[in-house]
Amino acid sequence: MGRGLVNRLLALIAACAALAVASAAQAEDGYRLWLRYAPLEGEALARVRALPLVVHADQDPTVALAGEELVHGLAKLRGEERRPGVVITASRLARPLPPGSLSFECRDSAVPPGGAFAIKPADGGLRISAGEPIGCLYGAFALLRELSLGRNPAKIDLDERPAMPLRLLDHWDDPNGYVLRGYSGRSIFDWWKLPEHLDQRLVDYARADASIGINGAVVNSVNASPLFLTDRYIPKLRRIADAWRPYGIRLYICARFSAPKDVGGLPTADPLDPAVQAWWKARADALYAAIPDFGGFLVKANSEGEPGPQDYHRTHAEGANTLARAVGSRGVVIWRAFVYSAEDQTDRAKQAYNEFVPLDGQFEPNVILQVKNGPVDFQPREPFHPLFGAMPHTRLMFEGQITKEYLGQATHLAYLAPYWKEVLDAQTGRGGTVAQVIAPAGMAGVANTGSDRNWSGSHFNQANWYAFGRLAWDPTLSSAQIAREWAMQTFSRERGFIGKVVPMMIASREAVAEYMTPLGLTHQMATGHHYGPGPWICNLKRPEWNPCYYSRADKGGIGFDRTASGSNALAQYAPSVAAQWADPRTIDEDYLLWFHHVPWDFRTPSGRPLWGELVYRYDRGVATVDEMAATWASLAPYVDPERFADTADFLRIQSREARWWRDASIAYWQSINGLPLPAGTRPPEHSLDYYKALSFPEAPGE
Numbered sequence: 001m002g003r004g005l006v007n008r009l010l011a012l013i014a015a016c017a018a019l020a021v022a023s024a025a026q027a028e029d030g031y032r033l034w035l036r037y038a039p040l041e042g043e044a045l046a047r048v049r050a051l052p053l054v055v056h057a058d059q060d061p062t063v064a065l066a067g068e069e070l071v072h073g074l075a076k077l078r079g080e081e082r083r084p085g086v087v088i089t090a091s092r093l094a095r096p097l098p099p100g101s102l103s104f105e106c107r108d109s110a111v112p113p114g115g116a117f118a119i120k121p122a123d124g125g126l127r128i129s130a131g132e133p134i135g136c137l138y139g140a141f142a143l144l145r146e147l148s149l150g151r152n153p154a155k156i157d158l159d160e161r162p163a164m165p166l167r168l169l170d171h172w173d174d175p176n177g178y179v180l181r182g183y184s185g186r187s188i189f190d191w192w193k194l195p196e197h198l199d200q201r202l203v204d205y206a207r208a209d210a211s212i213g214i215n216g217a218v219v220n221s222v223n224a225s226p227l228f229l230t231d232r233y234i235p236k237l238r239r240i241a242d243a244w245r246p247y248g249i250r251l252y253i254c255a256r257f258s259a260p261k262d263v264g265g266l267p268t269a270d271p272l273d274p275a276v277q278a279w280w281k282a283r284a285d286a287l288y289a290a291i292p293d294f295g296g297f298l299v300k301a302n303s304e305g306e307p308g309p310q311d312y313h314r315t316h317a318e319g320a321n322t323l324a325r326a327v328g329s330r331g332v333v334i335w336r337a338f339v340y341s342a343e344d345q346t347d348r349a350k351q352a353y354n355e356f357v358p359l360d361g362q363f364e365p366n367v368i369l370q371v372k373n374g375p376v377d378f379q380p381r382e383p384f385h386p387l388f389g390a391m392p393h394t395r396l397m398f399e400g401q402i403t404k405e406y407l408g409q410a411t412h413l414a415y416l417a418p419y420w421k422e423v424l425d426a427q428t429g430r431g432g433t434v435a436q437v438i439a440p441a442g443m444a445g446v447a448n449t450g451s452d453r454n455w456s457g458s459h460f461n462q463a464n465w466y467a468f469g470r471l472a473w474d475p476t477l478s479s480a481q482i483a484r485e486w487a488m489q490t491f492s493r494e495r496g497f498i499g500k501v502v503p504m505m506i507a508s509r510e511a512v513a514e515y516m517t518p519l520g521l522t523h524q525m526a527t528g529h530h531y532g533p534g535p536w537i538c539n540l541k542r543p544e545w546n547p548c549y550y551s552r553a554d555k556g557g558i559g560f561d562r563t564a565s566g567s568n569a570l571a572q573y574a575p576s577v578a579a580q581w582a583d584p585r586t587i588d589e590d591y592l593l594w595f596h597h598v599p600w601d602f603r604t605p606s607g608r609p610l611w612g613e614l615v616y617r618y619d620r621g622v623a624t625v626d627e628m629a630a631t632w633a634s635l636a637p638y639v640d641p642e643r644f645a646d647t648a649d650f651l652r653i654q655s656r657e658a659r660w661w662r663d664a665s666i667a668y669w670q671s672i673n674g675l676p677l678p679a680g681t682r683p684p685e686h687s688l689d690y691y692k693a694l695s696f697p698e699a700p701g702e
């Protein structure tokens, strides 16, 4: 081969390599989340091009980040390579700015502290003002969001403040990198390499959180390892806290209640023991010495085998208060209300209320009680938890589960904003809606982030992280508005896309509720993985871990009687609320079997007998998933091939598994009620024994 040909071949190979790199750089793998800042077009582009990149950077690292974000984001929206922009220092800001400037005032006493900001027209341009630097960062993200949605800068006029002080993510991550109920790879925290090495992903995570107003993260699982309270972990925690501080993310840890014994060398963890109290105080002091803005402790106590004050015949209040006094005014102790005991077999749904309501008023002021959205456990649908509104002298915080343990995990598409809104908007009958009750405290979401390139196990699961932050910032936002802004930033601004994808997202959670647990059924998931159906399971050692405990299905009927003739859980709600649910003939059917045991031939408001209605709902859930898959298929022209294919694959899985849920459930109910299928109904594809025999050793477990 001649030298010329060799050179040409080498050049060709180099060109191919360069192309490969270029296309890899373009690959949409989901890592950039909703912060893609895809170039604008047409008038929107012209308007943003007219905004000069003028930012004010003072010495504060958070203000600097806000400036960086704007420079980066505006350049991207303008379709330009990243440019440094014009940075005006604090001292020069006193001089008149060029007309049409974009500027910051981050210590504006007219704006309240705590993250509030205003974006107003000023000097022919725009000014972001905030009472403190974090408000400027939130303002920068808000401005970029508005521009990304195509808003005209001349018409942007915002005045925002967060609805609640704590907007947290709870990570159920273990020191060895395992994520409990995690469906997106391993933990984002690499405790092995910390403190020397901090993965860039942790910084990118903080940026994403800040962009939606999240302001704290609990870095370890509620089934807590005591390691996090040892000296060895303090430098690791400090390294993360230092990286997160400029983004306004405070670090919290889960505290294992038995830690004074486990790692403190004490013979007891009795919260009233002076040595135990001194130990907690010393631990809190050590943490605050390293991390002055340490958020505090989250505690799961006397729940599912975790240690707690009741091991020493102390109350939850006595336990929480010991930790709260150790932390003092520096932070908070978040105590979980998720407790249910093996002994009390009346009704699991009643137990947290019974346990905590008598303690109202006994907690230190820096204790917050964290209450799951519903009284059982993050099911596809539950009524709001009766504790909301029932403890007027205690700050209550909402706990939601972003990770979708019971809603199809990574593969099933279920947009959760409508789910959380259902609870946040519910009238408690005791001092307003749930959102109003939690406003003095906040919201925590069990995070769905992991080491997967797309962070959340699926592209659409990112929407739940996004929606959680947005709702914690402002629970009055509508599910559709949040879906719309997420989809526009994450995928495409095209009307043809948004007009279809938003309704698809809005319908998705209801579809899951219908093909898994229609009409208020609950906890019918198989043991361990909680992914597929297991309504027949009835032999687990604790009755309330069995699906049959919740369905109460027998020849005569189905559903859990929580009225006065049954467990009377209904009486835990305010009379005005209980009245809506007391009568099976008038209750919202979505809660029918949650509160009532009714005969199979019970006439539902639809006119169908219960058995027919149940089958109808399963079928409707399956049909909605098929429609979602068809909708997505029609959206190919708007979506990059990588994310399009990933989502299409997952919708195929969901279609198949929605049928699995429907068929296995119907086969089981039929084995109980002995009824023929309603006329025209497709019989289950396999026998009940087939479904019972399925096992999934490869599924993510407990």
Ligand code: GCV
Pocket: 172, 180, 181, 222, 223, 300, 304, 338, 377, 405, 702
């Ligand atoms: C952390 C559910 C999950 C458990 C989880 C528990 C909790 O029961 O299945 O894995 O444990 O909730 O919230 O504490």
